[in-house]
Amino acid sequence: xxxxxMRSLVKKRVPLQMGRLCYSSSSVATNExxxxxxxxxxxxxxxxxxxxxxxxxxxxxxxxLARQQIFLRYQQLIKDNIKELAxxxxxxxxxxxxxxxxxxFRGLQVVEHTCSITSLMLGETLPSITKxxxxxxxxxxxxxxxxIAPFNFPAMxxxxxxxxxxxxxxxxxxxxxxxxxxxxxxxxxxxxxxGAPDGTLNIIHGQHDAVNFICDHPAIKAISxxxxxxxxxxxxxxxxxxxxxxxxxxxxxxxxxxxxxxxxENTLNQLVGAAFGAAGQRCMALSTAILIGEAxxxxxxxxxxxxxxxxxxxxxxxxxxGPLISPQAKERVNSLIxxxxxxxxxxxxxxxxxxxxxxxxxxxxxxxxxxxxxxxxLDDAIKIVNKNPYGNGTAxxxxxxxxxRKYTHEVDVGQVGVNVPIPVPLPMFSFTGSRASFRxxxxxxxxxxxxxxxxxxxxxxxxxxxxxxxxxxxxxxPT
Ligand code: NAD
Numbered sequence: 001x002x003x004x005x006m007r008s009l010v011k012k013r014v015p016l017q018m019g020r021l022c023y024s025s026s027s028v029a030t031n032e033x034x035x036x037x038x039x040x041x042x043x044x045x046x047x048x049x050x051x052x053x054x055x056x057x058x059x060x061x062x063x064x065l066a067r068q069q070i071f072l073r074y075q076q077l078i079k080d081n082i083k084e085l086a087x088x089x090x091x092x093x094x095x096x097x098x099x100x101x102x103x104x105f106r107g108l109q110v111v112e113h114t115c116s117i118t119s120l121m122l123g124e125t126l127p128s129i130t131k132x133x134x135x136x137x138x139x140x141x142x143x144x145x146x147x148i149a150p151f152n153f154p155a156m157x158x159x160x161x162x163x164x165x166x167x168x169x170x171x172x173x174x175x176x177x178x179x180x181x182x183x184x185x186x187x188x189x190x191x192x193x194x195g196a197p198d199g200t201l202n203i204i205h206g207q208h209d210a211v212n213f214i215c216d217h218p219a220i221k222a223i224s225x226x227x228x229x230x231x232x233x234x235x236x237x238x239x240x241x242x243x244x245x246x247x248x249x250x251x252x253x254x255x256x257x258x259x260x261x262x263x264x265e266n267t268l269n270q271l272v273g274a275a276f277g278a279a280g281q282r283c284m285a286l287s288t289a290i291l292i293g294e295a296x297x298x299x300x301x302x303x304x305x306x307x308x309x310x311x312x313x314x315x316x317x318x319x320x321x322g323p324l325i326s327p328q329a330k331e332r333v334n335s336l337i338x339x340x341x342x343x344x345x346x347x348x349x350x351x352x353x354x355x356x357x358x359x360x361x362x363x364x365x366x367x368x369x370x371x372x373x374x375x376x377x378l379d380d381a382i383k384i385v386n387k388n389p390y391g392n393g394t395a396x397x398x399x400x401x402x403x404x405r406k407y408t409h410e411v412d413v414g415q416v417g418v419n420v421p422i423p424v425p426l427p428m429f430s431f432t433g434s435r436a437s438f439r440x441x442x443x444x445x446x447x448x449x450x451x452x453x454x455x456x457x458x459x460x461x462x463x464x465x466x467x468x469x470x471x472x473x474x475x476x477x478p479t
Contacts, residue, residue: 028094028323029313037181040204045213048202052144052171053219055199060141060169062197068117071167074194075111078104078187085186089154090314092180094322095278097315100155106424107159110445113427114167120450121168130478133462139454141169142245143221146214148175148235150227151325152281154183160431160444161224162191162201168453171200173220175210177227179325215239222452224444225249226283228364229436236439247440247452249283249433251364252392256286256421257381257407259398260294266419267397268298272305274395274421275370279321281329283437284393284415284422288361288371290381296374306370324367333367336360340371356384364390378403386412391435395421414438 027034040048059067078085086100095103113120125136147161154176162172176184188203204210211231214220215238222245225235232250239246256271274286291298314322324330340360341347354361354371361371375381385394395417396407404418414434417423425431430446432438442452 027091028325029315031327034091035182037185037205039178040206040210042209042213045204045206045210045217048173048204049144049217049219051199051202052173055197056141056143056171059166059171059197059200062169064118064121064169067167067169068115070191070195071111071114071117071163074163074191074196075108075115077190077194078108078111081186081190082108085155085183087315088182088186089180090322092182093151093154094325095281095314096319096322099278099322100314103153104155107153107156110156110159110427111163113445114163117167120447121454123456129460132464132468133460135458135460138457138459139168139450140457142453142455143170144173144219145170145222145224145453146173146175146220147224148211148214148227148231149177149184151177151179152278152283154180155187157226158184158187160226160449164445164449165222165224165453166196166200168450170222170453172202173214174201174203175206175214176203178205178207181205211235212238215244216242218242220244222246224452226444232439245440245442245452247442247444248438249431249444250437250439251366251390252283252285252433252437253288253361253364253388253390254284254286254393254395254413255288255290255381255385255388257290257292257375257378257385257394257396258295258298259292259378259396259400259403261399261403262295262397263399263419264298264301268302268305270395270397270419270421271302271370272309276306276309276321276368279324280368281325281366282422283433284424285366286393286395286421287365287369288373290373290375290384292375292378292381299372302370302372321368329367333365333369336363336365336367337369356387362388378406382407382410386410389436392433392437393417393423395419395423 082101082104085104086097089100089103090097121139123137123139127134129135145165149157158174158176162174165172174184184203188201191201214223215235223239224247225232226249229250232248236246236248258267271289309320310318311321312319337347340358343358345354354373391413393415394411394413396404397419398404408416414432415423427445430443430448432443442448
């Protein structure tokens with residue numbers, strides 16, 4: 001089904017240039033090939049950017065109400081196709097069907113938010129800054145923008161990117177992860193069905209060459225990246241050097257701090273869900289628990305709950321946890337677990353004693369592994385979290401308001417949950433990971449997303465009455 005769909009998209013619907021067949025998209029659960037997408041050649045990538053550049057003038061001049069209408073239709077089409085999109089995600093990426101629907105749903109919320117563009121893109125005015133003179137600003141698009149996405153949210157993350165960029169009047173070049181290329185193609189087709197003109201969105205498939213091309217092409221004015229630090233730091237540096245705006249959302253090591261006064265039942269269920277859901281392949285997964293004081297004794301119950309999760313192919317009824325993205329990812333996770341054992345951690349469903357200097361703590365594992373540390377006090381826990389270089393997300397579990405307030409104020413992490421394990425902000429806010437989890441100065445979606453995809457033009461105008469005509473040249477600066 002997905003293979004047929006992708007082929008038909010490539011051939012007929014989406015304005016994509018055909019190239020040599022290169023990437024095989026495989027079912028993650030079985031490792032069978034389910035489709036192929038063309039790796040874009042250099043000529044095809046040039047053609048894709050040219051297509052975005054040609055479409056830019058007309059699109060940026062399209063009335064904002066017309067752009068809003070397209071995204072209103074788009075959000076409805078995504079809702080109508082959510083099950084199909086989810087099936088494709090489960091097939092390509094492996095997560096369970098219910099979780100795949102969540103993946104689409106959280107992206108859909110960003111699209112719904114773009115439908116408020118008539119408010120979001122308002123400029124500012126200040127009348128009468130001096131006699132007969134007014135100043136006002138326009139928020140305007142910046143040109144061709146590009147998005148580079150990771151494998152773990154095949155719908156949500158591309159939907160953080162091109163809808164935000166395009167609704168502001170930019171045209172968009174999207175490079176999905178080569179490991180999950182199909183979902184972005186289906187999303188592009190739905191946008192075309194919603195009425196987006198040809199050339200406003202182009203998709204290229206590739207990896208390093210495509211990334212370098214995006215970082216270097218002078219027509220591309222801004223890059224939104226989400227993925228690992230290795231790629232994200234490189235893209236931030238190369239893109240910025242070439243004068244582009246870059247926002248780079250990267251890796252994480254998110255800590256859940258458990259106070260002994262927390263609601264035990266809720267906390268243990270939330271921890272297990274947030275550590276092992278999507279096989280731990282979420283940038284906001286709670287991959288590290290810090291148990292404080294008496295909460296140390298909750299470990300056996302945490303283990304029991306983790307044992308109860310059913311691991312299966314994502315499309316199987318009752319599956320809680322699907323497979324990792326690839327055999328290589330599994331090998332990497334296993335080797336990080338082994339490094340923990342070699343360095344003295346106890347493993348599997350009976351252990352504790354990971355120390356902050358161990359590799360399994362310092363590196364992002366990105367798998368179904370919960371690292372458990374212990375601390376004597378909240379102050380100690382805050383020190384541990386603040387010493388870790390990443391700042392994507394964290395959560396505190398407590399029934400004590402003062403402890404919660406202290407934690408939210410003193411912890412140096414961009415997104416904090418209080419009894420909320422995965423505190424991803426809704427799109428009227430922005431996604432505000434910090435420190436090693438982010439490079440750039442304007443975050444994804446929300447007000448900051450609009451800022452990222454627009455530039456300001458300031459107009460100062462004077463309309464004098466005829467009888468107020470200047471009598472001589474104004475050679476001095478006005479005071
Ligand atoms: P990845 O960095 O391997 O791939 C992301 C994109 O970069 C892909 O499109 C890929 O083609 C490209 N790429 C990969 N390696 C590259 C390189 N060396 N040079 C240039 N381009 C390269 O990431 P992934 O494995 O697909 O995704 C998992 C990572 O993404 C994790 O680290 C996770 O924490 C992070 N992530 C972060 C967020 C966030 O919002 N902070 C969200 C989701 C995922």
